[in-house]
Amino acid sequence: MKQRALSLSKTLLLSHNSKGLPAIRCLSTQEALERRHHLFVLEKKRQLEKVGRIEKIEVNYKGIPNDCTLVMNKDISTPYDCARHLGEWHMESSALALLDGSVHWDMHRPLTENCTLELQRFNIAEPQQVNKAFWRTCSLLLGACATVAFKDTVPVHLHSFPGPDIRSGSFIYDVDLPSLPDWKPTPQELHTLSAEYIQLTRKQLPIERLDVSMELALEMFVDNQHKAKQIPSIAKATGKVTLYKVDKYVDISKGPLISNTGQIGRVAVTSVHKLTGSSESDLKQLYRFQGVALPTGVILNHFAFTILTERAKKLNHARSPINPFSESMSAEESIAARA
Amino acid sequence: MNQADVSKLVSKLRIKVPPKHRKLSSPQGPEGRLNKLRKTVTGLIKYERIELNYRRADEARQYAERLISEAISHGDCHKPTMEIADYWLLEKQLVHKLFKVLVPRYENCNTAFTKMYKAPQAYYGRHIDKAVLELRGNPYPTLTNKQSNNRLLLQNVLLDAAKYDYRQAKYAEMAEKLGKTEEVKSGQSNEDRNKPSN
Structure with missing residues (x-):
């Protein structure tokens, strides 16, 4: 697999044009994950070696x-x-x-x-920033669950997630599922997604961070057209894209995120809503995955947690990336940049 | 009925005192038990936080509470109180601490002067209940980390938002109901007005 990913990236580097792209677009979700992970590890190693003499x-x-x-x-x-x-x-x-x-x-x-x-x-006197980081991490991991949970026959293209808003009651990931035009998840399917999430948290994986150049980020996300489209606007300010890696899953986020997936305690993926695009956007629909989580060690009565999950089932009215009600063009960029 | 209420004449401790004392077996009998407790009370006044077996802690706590409450109510010029302090505190410099430090600290206190927690047990070995006994207002960091009242904690933010949502829904419902009744009323009044003209 590594060999293959290497050769793929080499061909890409050599060709540097759009001819190589269709072949990579055909990668299955799993292979794309592996390839991205491999590139991330290589880049991290390169950056470490670049430090040189230790000060x-x-x-x-x-x-x-x-x-x-x-x-x-x-x-x-x-x-x-x-x-x-x-x-x-x-x-x-x-x-x-x-x-x-x-x-x-x-x-x-x-x-x-x-x-x-x-x-x-999480229990310091003024935990606002920690809470935001926690919520952002939850969103990012929800994306990881969504990519892993579906069968190979269902292509999953992650789109983006908006900035953390805890008072809205749920964290979000917007996902494009082109082969499922009209999907309503059964409670059983939501349970499966939640179980996937819990497995991820039980593994207690560290969340690694890496700043990479725009070119490398584009190469890593070449199989995901949405992310590839967002990357230039994200990198506009500094020329760098911040990536985070959990296990084999790599995603873009502004950060900061929390230290370990083990710090996410009670969690539930509560609902999946369909977002329909506005007439001028080229993307017709997205699925908004929603969930709610608490940090490890927070003891909350099951009744209170049910209230939170019930509330998280309602559609979160954070701005939709494909149908922004106020602005038309700049919204997508700003949402992607904020995430 | 003119008899004085006895419970108001005797100083009252703010902890639960069981009807029977614990024996705390000792080869010297009751005297040995008191010697054990004197050591513990002295240690508590000296170190302000001690960890020990639950039975002995609970027993010593009652004597320590009584000692402090006597010291507060009678002061250091009262001979019997001084004798009690002299008996219970094996290290005599602690008598000064009792009257000069602890009495001012607890004068206006309206809770018990000591605090007791159940301590975790050893993972293996003999099963003995452990406790931590401490004086309130000691200089050490707190043992419990209870900040559940902090409005900014994640769970509280979530619950607050849920409460707000629920209230808004209720208000909307009430407003709707009011609107309906008013509609009905205005409809009726309109009918009333229309009737005479017809």
């Missing part, structure tokens, strides 16, 4: 059990590595890092300079 930075840790200074490797050590020095509890419970009291940093993103570090959990 040291000083990280001033603030928090439990006591403030201390850690000497870490520049561009290699992550906040997660700092947490490993502090103890298992920090490794498991910290979801997000706060640098210099202002910048929210992923747990698995290498530190670049001297800084002060705070580790944030």
Whole structure:
């Protein structure tokens, strides 16, 4: 498989034109996943090797059990590595890092300079940013579930997910299922999706982050026309695209995300709604997958959780990417950029 | 009926005191039991948080509570209270701590002065209930991490939003109902108005 992916990417690099594209568009979902994962791993390795001579930075840790200074490797050590020095509890419970009291940093993103570090959990006094990161992660993983859950005969093209809005009651992923024009999921199918999700969280996988150039991102998502279309607008500002990898699944997100899938506790995929496109958009319909989740360790009465799931079954009125009610053109770009 | 209510004459502890004491078996008999408890009470006043077996903790807690409440109600110029403090506190510098630190701390306290938690048990070995006994207002970090009242926690945000939604739905329903009744009323009044003209 790796060989094949390599040769594919090589041919792509050589040809650099649209002739090679149709062949890749025909990849099955599984093969596309493998290929993307392989490219991600290669790029990560390349970036690590590019660091070269290792320099040291000083990280001033603030928090439990006591403030201390850690000497870490520049561009290699992550906040997660700092947490490993502090103890298992920090490794498991910290979801997000706060640098210099202002910048929210992923747990698995290498530190670049001297800084002060705070580790944030879900039950701190002001958890807004952690909650947002959690909701974003849930959306991203919902995409991963949707790609894995269907049979090979059903092509799944992920579209995008809007920015996190917790008060709306559900996290979303908009997915294009071209071979299912009129699908209404049975409760059994929703259970299966939820089970898929729970399996993913039980594996306790770290969520890796990587900034890649626009060209590489386009090459990785060449089989997904929607993502390929969004990438230029995302990369417009910095020329970089932020990718996240969970297990074999790679997706685009602005970040930051939480540290580990094990930090997602109770979860339910509650409904799938059909979104119909406006007349001028080239995409006629999308499916909006919705779910609701709580962090690990949150104990909530089953009755209260039922209220949350019932509410998450209603259509979430976040702006639809194919039928934006207010603006017509810029909406798709902005939604993709926000996600 | 003119008799005074006895329960108001005796100082009342704010913890539950069981009708019978625990024996806490000891070779020296009842005296040995009291010696054990004196050690524990002294330790509690000294360290402010101790971990020990549940039975002994619960028993010592009652004596510690009583000691502090006596010290608060009588002060340090009362001879019997001083004797009690002298008996229960094996290290004499703690007598000063009792009257100069703990009494001011708990003077206006309207809860119990101590707090007891059930502690986790050892994974294997003898099955013995453990407890953590502490004085309130001690300088250590709290043992429980209870912040369920924080409105910003994810679950509370979700529940708040659900509550808001539910209320909005109810208001809409009520408004609809009101509108209907008004319609009916106005319809009736219109009919009433129309009748005479016809």
